[in-house]
Structures are given as C-alpha cells and as structure tokens.
Amino acid sequence: MEVVTDTYRTLRSMTARQYLLHGVSLGLIMTSALIIWKTLMLVSGSESPVVVVLSGSMEPGFKKGDILFLHMPSTPVANGEIVVFNVDGRDIPIVHRVIRSHHNTKSYKGKPGYQEMLTKGDNNHGDDRVLYAPGQLWLDRDHVMGRSCGFLPHVGMVTIIMNDYVYLKYALIGFLGLLVLTSKE
Numbered sequence: 001m002e003v004v005t006d007t008y009r010t011l012r013s014m015t016a017r018q019y020l021l022h023g024v025s026l027g028l029i030m031t032s033a034l035i036i037w038k039t040l041m042l043v044s045g046s047e048s049p050v051v052v053v054l055s056g057s058m059e060p061g062f063k064k065g066d067i068l069f070l071h072m073p074s075t076p077v078a079n080g081e082i083v084v085f086n087v088d089g090r091d092i093p094i095v096h097r098v099i100r101s102h103h104n105t106k107s108y109k110g111k112p113g114y115q116e117m118l119t120k121g122d123n124n125h126g127d128d129r130v131l132y133a134p135g136q137l138w139l140d141r142d143h144v145m146g147r148s149c150g151f152l153p154h155v156g157m158v159t160i161i162m163n164d165y166v167y168l169k170y171a172l173i174g175f176l177g178l179l180v181l182t183s184k185e
Contacts (some may be wrong), residue, residue: 096122
C-alpha cells in the first residue's frame with residue numbers, strides 16, 4: 001500500500017514539463033523497439049525474424065513456448081529443414097518440417113525458378129495438406145516466412161500467457177508505463 005501512495009504522491013508532484021519529458025522517453029523506448037525489429041527484419045531477410053511455437057506439433061524438437069529465430073536466404077529450402085509458413089486464410093503462422101520438395105529452374109508465375117514444398121509436424125501422424133487452403137497440395141516459397149536458425153526454450157511462454165490472459169497483458173503494459181512516468185531520471 002505504501003508503494004501505491006508513494007507513486008500517487010510522485011505523480012501529483014510532477015509538473016507538466018516532467019510529464020512531457022517522461023512521455024517523450026516512453027516514445028523513444030517504443031521507437032527504439034520498432035527500429036530493432038525492423039533491423040532484425042532487414043538482417044534476417046524474414047518478415048518475422050522471431051516467432052513463438054504455439055503448439056506441441058513439433059515435439060520433441062521444439063516445445064510449446066519456445067522462441068524460434070528465423071532467416072530467409074535465397075537458396076532453396078532443403079528436405080528436413082524447419083520452416084515457418086502462412087497459409088492463405090489463416091492468420092497464425094505454422095512451424096513444421098519440410099518432408100518433400102521439388103525445385104525447378106524454369107520460370108513459374110513470372111518468377112525465375114520456383115519451389116514447392118510439403119510439410120509435416122514432427123509430432124503429427126500425417127502431412128499438412130489438411131492445413132493448407134482448400135485445393136492446395138503444396139506450399140510455394142511465397143508462403144514461407146523463414147527457416148529456423150536457432151531457438152530459446154520456454155521463453156515464449158510469456159507471450160502465450162499474455163495472449164491467453166488479455167487483462168494481464170494490459171495490466172503489465174500499464175505498470176511499465178507507470179514505471180516510466182514515475183522514474184526519477
């Protein structure tokens with residue numbers, strides 16, 4: 001209770017200039033995070049350089065809550081590589097292994113060379129054709145967001161918990177904002 005009253009006193013004693021200064025500091029923090037994210041996108045070549053595994057379909061290799069780091073080189077994806085892909089009509093990306101692929105150097109859909117892939121979760125019985133869009137039998141390279149190049153175990157559970165308990169997410173964001181506003185420096 002004492003922490004709350006101290007915070008309240010700190011907020012009441014601040015001038016408009018101090019509020020403005022803390023607001024600018026908060027804006028700089030958010031801008032820095034955006035710059036870091038955009039730099040990671042540029043370096044990795046992936047539209048999403050970091051993803052969280054949301055299910056147990058890749059166990060025992062990756063467990064729910066693991067964070068994957070992605071890159072997207074221009075070389076063809078090899079069988080056995082773990083890719084993150086988006087399927088038309090679905091918002092959430094999927095992390096699975098390429099089990100079959102074919103690559104052609106001829107032009108396809110106006111692009112020089114193309115590759116089609118079939119994926120499967122290591123912990124699933126069948127391939128992913130049931131997850132693809134209706135009538136789709138293969139993934140194009142355009143569906144692939146990136147290839148796994150590293151991971152951190154269990155760290156992504158924070159993201160999963162925040163998505164499951166939305167009020168907790170807003171409380172944490174509010175607390176961090178309040179912390180920035182009431183900091184002395």
